Amino acid sequence: MAKRRKVGNLMALALLALLRPGVPMHPYQMANVLRRTGKERDMKIKWGSLYTVIQNLERHGLIEATGSDRAGRRPERTLYAITEPGRAELTDWMRELVAAPEPEFPRLEAALSVIGVLPPDEVAELLAQRLRRLDAEIDTEARALDGMRAEVPRVFLIEAEYALAMRRAEAEWVRSLQREIAEGTLPGVAEWRAYHETGGYPPEWTQLLEETR
Numbered sequence: 001m002a003k004r005r006k007v008g009n010l011m012a013l014a015l016l017a018l019l020r021p022g023v024p025m026h027p028y029q030m031a032n033v034l035r036r037t038g039k040e041r042d043m044k045i046k047w048g049s050l051y052t053v054i055q056n057l058e059r060h061g062l063i064e065a066t067g068s069d070r071a072g073r074r075p076e077r078t079l080y081a082i083t084e085p086g087r088a089e090l091t092d093w094m095r096e097l098v099a100a101p102e103p104e105f106p107r108l109e110a111a112l113s114v115i116g117v118l119p120p121d122e123v124a125e126l127l128a129q130r131l132r133r134l135d136a137e138i139d140t141e142a143r144a145l146d147g148m149r150a151e152v153p154r155v156f157l158i159e160a161e162y163a164l165a166m167r168r169a170e171a172e173w174v175r176s177l178q179r180e181i182a183e184g185t186l187p188g189v190a191e192w193r194a195y196h197e198t199g200g201y202p203p204e205w206t207q208l209l210e211e212t213r
Contacts, residue, residue, distance in 0.1 A: 002102055005093065006060040010043040011053045013097075016062065016090040019082040024066045026077035027054055042159050054080065062086035108170075119196040120181050120189050127178035134171040141167065 005012075014034055019025065025033070031050055039045060057063045064083050068076040082090070115123055141164050148157055180186035191202035
């Protein structure tokens with residue numbers, strides 16, 4: 001089971017990692033670095049919550065204000081550095097994230113859990129649409145990754161490799177399901193189709209419902 005973190009927002013993870021080398025930064029600089037390194041592609045980031053996350057990290061002693069700087073006529077900006085408890089929290093959090101699988105709930109998984117709402121032929125067509133989009137995105141991401149490999153060491157691209165591998169795995173699974181529905185070989189698809197054609201539960205489904213009473 002995942003630990004309850006004092007600051008559990010994944011932006012906090014990114015900020016602690018950013019400050020770990022020991023160079024103090026002000027919030028505007030942190031946001032710029034996160035944007036330039038494409039962190040919003042790797043985790044869900046709400047930029048409007050940046051200052052709230054920084055305040056929470058400071059309140060819990062994971063970072064601390066170390067001074068301020070001024071550039072030109074801009075207002076003074078507070079510089080923050082990671083603390084020793086912050087380093088310990090970052091290390092412990094990273095070990096947990098890498099080693100311990102955690103349940104995730106993608107939107108597609110939620111839809112599949114109640115897919116019987118739609119008739120099978122429509123689902124097959126919708127999955128075909130999803131596949132076309134997935135294949136286009138996979139092609140775009142693969143070409144972009146190949147281009148980056150020529151300039152960037154692989155160690156800095158492994159999150160992009162993982163994302164691409166997950167896309168390909170999803171496409172392969174969706175393609176198989178779409179084909180089974182379209183060809184009528186998916187076990188239970190006949191009852192599914194009959195339900196939408198007649199408006200009544202097939203006997204197999206009725207029996208299942210009775211067993212849950």
